[in-house]
Amino acid sequence: MRAVMKSLLALVLAAPAVLCAQIASASTAANTAIVNRAVLSYNGGLTAESSVTVKVDLVPSTPNVTITRGDASYQGPDTPGIANTVTITSSANGPATYTVTPSVTASSNSTGASVTGGTSVVLGASITAGTGSTTSIVVPAPIGGAVSADSEVNGIAVNDIIVFTVNSHTYTPKVTSTQYNASNNTFTIYWANTEAIAAGDVLGAGVQVGERQQVNLTAKPGTISTLGMDITTTVKADVTAPNFPTNSATTAPANKWTSTPPTITFQKYSRNVTAPMTGTGTAHYNTSIEGNTGAGSLPYFTGGVTGKPGEVIEYVVEASNSGASTFDLTSCAISDYVPTSYVTDPLTPYTGSRQIFYIDTNGVTATLTAGAVGANQASYVAGNSPNLVVNVGVNANATTPGTIPIGKGVTIAYQVKIK
Amino acid sequence: MKRNISLATATLTLMLAALPLAAWAQPKVTISIKAEKEVSVTAKGKAVKKRVAAKGVQPGEEIIYTLNYVNSGTEAAKNVVISDPVPAGTQYIPGSASETGELTFSIDKGKTFKKPTLLTYEVKAGTGKSEKKVASPDEYTDVRWTIPQVPAGGKGAVSFKVKVK
Numbered sequence: 001m002r003a004v005m006k007s008l009l010a011l012v013l014a015a016p017a018v019l020c021a022q023i024a025s026a027s028t029a030a031n032t033a034i035v036n037r038a039v040l041s042y043n044g045g046l047t048a049e050s051s052v053t054v055k056v057d058l059v060p061s062t063p064n065v066t067i068t069r070g071d072a073s074y075q076g077p078d079t080p081g082i083a084n085t086v087t088i089t090s091s092a093n094g095p096a097t098y099t100v101t102p103s104v105t106a107s108s109n110s111t112g113a114s115v116t117g118g119t120s121v122v123l124g125a126s127i128t129a130g131t132g133s134t135t136s137i138v139v140p141a142p143i144g145g146a147v148s149a150d151s152e153v154n155g156i157a158v159n160d161i162i163v164f165t166v167n168s169h170t171y172t173p174k175v176t177s178t179q180y181n182a183s184n185n186t187f188t189i190y191w192a193n194t195e196a197i198a199a200g201d202v203l204g205a206g207v208q209v210g211e212r213q214q215v216n217l218t219a220k221p222g223t224i225s226t227l228g229m230d231i232t233t234t235v236k237a238d239v240t241a242p243n244f245p246t247n248s249a250t251t252a253p254a255n256k257w258t259s260t261p262p263t264i265t266f267q268k269y270s271r272n273v274t275a276p277m278t279g280t281g282t283a284h285y286n287t288s289i290e291g292n293t294g295a296g297s298l299p300y301f302t303g304g305v306t307g308k309p310g311e312v313i314e315y316v317v318e319a320s321n322s323g324a325s326t327f328d329l330t331s332c333a334i335s336d337y338v339p340t341s342y343v344t345d346p347l348t349p350y351t352g353s354r355q356i357f358y359i360d361t362n363g364v365t366a367t368l369t370a371g372a373v374g375a376n377q378a379s380y381v382a383g384n385s386p387n388l389v390v391n392v393g394v395n396a397n398a399t400t401p402g403t404i405p406i407g408k409g410v411t412i413a414y415q416v417k418i419k
Numbered sequence: 420m421k422r423n424i425s426l427a428t429a430t431l432t433l434m435l436a437a438l439p440l441a442a443w444a445q446p447k448v449t450i451s452i453k454a455e456k457e458v459s460v461t462a463k464g465k466a467v468k469k470r471v472a473a474k475g476v477q478p479g480e481e482i483i484y485t486l487n488y489v490n491s492g493t494e495a496a497k498n499v500v501i502s503d504p505v506p507a508g509t510q511y512i513p514g515s516a517s518e519t520g521e522l523t524f525s526i527d528k529g530k531t532f533k534k535p536t537l538l539t540y541e542v543k544a545g546t547g548k549s550e551k552k553v554a555s556p557d558e559y560t561d562v563r564w565t566i567p568q569v570p571a572g573g574k575g576a577v578s579f580k581v582k583v584k
Contacts, residue, residue, distance in 0.1 A: 027478040038503040042496040
């Protein structure tokens with residue numbers, strides 16, 4: 001009997017010893033009420049009582065922060081934006097307000113790269129105070145908090161994602177309900193059976209549980225500097241909370257916008273007007289380029305054309321924006337160098353006695369006078385190099401080069417006589 | 420019969436006269452608890468420690484509990500026992516309890532109290548044999564002071580410290 005009593009006593013006394021060993025190094029949740037209630041008895045039955053309550057304060061702790069990155073195809077200034085998602089997880093013992101402040105720390109091949117977004121979020125947190133189950137944890141009821149079912153518990157509410165690590169396993173269940181336990185002034189926080197944790201990972205007392213939230217940022221590329229080269233931007237997100245150490249996350253590798261270079265078809269042809277060559281050539285117009293209908297039989301050649309002094313040579317230069325480019329060609333001008341040592345200045349064979357024949361991006365033809373620079377859409381100054389310049393494309397004028405939209409082209413022609 | 424009535428009346432009168440005296444001549448002991456913590460302050464260029472009310476504490480900090488008792492009655496209170504559970508979320512700091520009267524501790528939530536050296540429990544060793552272990556202070560669940568007597572008008576204080584887990 002005595003031995004049995006001893007064993008029972010050993011069991012009773014051993015239990016608190018084991019419990020204490022588990023939680024010896026544990027922390028306590030913020031807003032926990034530490035209640036000390038003393039009883040004084042005297043004269044064999046008379047009693048007096050007194051109690052005092054102390055609140056556990058929030059302990060600043062560095063939050064865990066990560067950020068995503070992304071890739072996109074550059075479409076134009078600040079388009080498209082790339083979503084960078086900042087994930088913040090509390091490692092504190094209680095709720096705190098965290099502010100996300102984003103910035104661009106580096107960029108390449110663009111000007112004006114930026115990032116928008118950033119806001120403040122409140123993350124709940126607690127420290128377990130009892131043994132839970134595969135679908136629940138037990139935490140202290142915070143001082144001043146509501147004590148009804150589904151109450152917010154130290155900032156942890158229904159539908160919040162909470163994070164805890166036990167036995168090197170990290171779990172991120174979604175809270176489905178909270179239940180107040182009046183007997184020991186605790187809350188049980190539940191999640192769904194579908195997110196049940198391993199039986200061996202059921203949480204005892206003293207484990208930190210923090211809420212996780214995401215903040216969305218939008219990284220913008222700015223304006224590309226060189227088409228055909230990729231743009232990169234590095235976004236940094238600083239996460240701060242009052243009196244907390246700041247933590248940051250940086251996109252690595254950087255956000256990247258790929259840029260497909262424009263595909264430009266640019267070809268110069270020639271023909272001997274005075275003594276036409278035989279052969280098929282590679283470009284065909286009607287009896288003259290002025291009569292162009294797009295399906296003529298007058299051949300032009302990319303090489304092999306010969307002429308004698310006194311014979312007239314006509315040059316045709318075609319430029320088009322084709323292929324996989326997603327960009328219009330801007331600031332377009334066709335420049336050429338007329339070798340005045342061997343040929344004359346451009347002749348004036350076209351309607352109105354003008355030097356240049358021009359087909360615009362819509363197939364509309366015109367003749368242009370080539371004079372001083374800035375006087376007309378076309379200019380010819382013998383001493384310049386290049387000496388022949390024609391502003392082409394949409395909105396081209398005497399001083400401004402124009403735009404060749406995707407899939408469009410322009411053509412110029414001029415004639416010289418061999419000296 | 421008339422004499423008996425007179426005797427009973429006299430006895431009752433005597434008892435009623437004695438009752439207020441007996442009720443008045445009783446001990447009346449009250450207790451109050453104060454929770455404080457020590458903070459470092461600089462006074463005249465020197466860092467000194469000062470006790471302030473512990474309204475809020477952080478894990479790892481110490482709370483100093485002082486229990487003041489006073490006998491405002493007109494008779495001594497005998498066998499005064501002050502029992503105070505170590506609050507949940509804290510652990511007793513070794514040697515911090517004031518040596519007033521007989522100081523004992525419990526490791527079974529107040530069921531039994533003993534002096535520290537007698538607070539033992541048995542655990543099974545690897546060999547299968549039971550070994551007696553002396554409980555460590557962080558296993559204490561309750562503190563108790565037994566004071567033989569607090570005289571009428573007498574007062575006193577006991578104290579102990581805990582560390583917030």
